Structures are given as C-alpha cells and as structure tokens.
Amino acid sequence: MRMKEDEWHSVINTNLNSMYRVCKAALKSMTRARWGRIINISSINGQKGQFGQANYSAAKAGLIGLSKALAQEGAKKGITVNTVCPGYIDTEMVQAVPEKVLEGIIATIPVGRLGKAEEIASMCAYLASDESRFVTGAAIPIDGGVTAHQPSYADFQKLFADMGSGKL
Numbered sequence: 001m002r003m004k005e006d007e008w009h010s011v012i013n014t015n016l017n018s019m020y021r022v023c024k025a026a027l028k029s030m031t032r033a034r035w036g037r038i039i040n041i042s043s044i045n046g047q048k049g050q051f052g053q054a055n056y057s058a059a060k061a062g063l064i065g066l067s068k069a070l071a072q073e074g075a076k077k078g079i080t081v082n083t084v085c086p087g088y089i090d091t092e093m094v095q096a097v098p099e100k101v102l103e104g105i106i107a108t109i110p111v112g113r114l115g116k117a118e119e120i121a122s123m124c125a126y127l128a129s130d131e132s133r134f135v136t137g138a139a140i141p142i143d144g145g146v147t148a149h150q151p152s153y154a155d156f157q158k159l160f161a162d163m164g165s166g167k168l
Contacts, residue, residue, distance in 0.1 A: 001054055008055045015059035016066070023070055027079065036079040039127045040067045041120075044087045044143045060085075064139045071137030080136035082127050087143025090114040104162065110145030 023038055030036025045053060046060025064083050071081040088094055088105055094114060097105070106113060120142055126132055127140075141147045 003055060011055035012059050012062075015056065016062045019063055020066060023066065023081075027070070027074065030074070030079045031077050034078045036074070036077075037128045037132075038067070038070065038074075038079070038081040039124050040064075040081070040083045041124075042067075042083045042085045042139065044085050044141055044147050047085055047139065047141060047147050067139070068137045075136055078133075080127070080132065082132075082135060082137070083139045084120060084123050084127070085139055085141045085143070085147075086115060086120050087141065087146045088114050089120065090116055104159070108146060109143070110148065113144065115142060115144055 019040055023040075026036065026038060030038075040063050042060040042063045043056070045057045046062075046064050049057045049061075064085070067081045067083040070079075074081055088109060094102070094105075123140060123142055127135065
C-alpha cells in the first residue's frame, strides 16, 4: 500500500466520517417523528474491495457497517437504513476512462454494459417509499451481476496478461 496517511484520512473523512455526521443529525428528527428513511450510497468496492483503493474500499465498507448498525437501532422507531452499492455507472467520470480500459471493465460485467443513473435512482425511490418499510439493513448491489460473479484464477491470469501485453 503506497498511499500516504493524509490520503487515507482524506478519503475516510469524505466517504465515512461525513456520513456518520449526516446520519447522526438526521436520526434526531426521525426518532422524534418515529419514522424515517436513510439511504446511504456506497459502492461495490465496499463489498469486494478494489486494487489500489484500500482507503476508498474501507470507507465504503465502513458505510455498509454503519448502515447495518443504524438499521438495528432505528428499526423499532419506524426508521429504515439501507445502503445502495452501485457498480460501474455510465457517468462522465467513467466515460473518461481510456477506451480499452473501459472495454475491459465492461467485459467483467455479466450483463455486458454499464449501469444507468436512473437504475440507481429507481432503487433509492423505492427505499424512500413506505412500500419498503420491511427492508432495513440491506446492502443492495446494483452492478449488473459483478458481485455475483466470483472471478477464477484463470480470469485474473488473463486480465494481468492482457494488461502486460497492452491489450487493455
């Protein structure tokens, strides 16, 4: 792990500590109202990890743990807490990835495409609704099957060979 300690803390503060503060503030009024919905946005990298992103993966995994703990605390008060874990979504940031790298990413997605922001929004809308009142403590991957697929050793060998040959 080559990252500097300040890089670690910056990402943890941005992606985990900030959510602790937001949830803590929101829970006060939700507890008084005896109703509420908290929907945290994590990442599949919080579920599976990501090479070179230990800080980000740890922060997003921590957010899943925070959400699960808060779900238990809020359940009897009518408060649900869930986490949506997007995979690779068709955004400007993802589109900025070099074409060959993006093709390699898409090849790892079982449905064969990037997700759409609308697909994430639809899940969030459901979780915010009263229809989701029995759903709490869930970490929901919206990733086209990435976290359902466990790559084999051969898959990794091929990926690394492709990277070394300049195919990606």
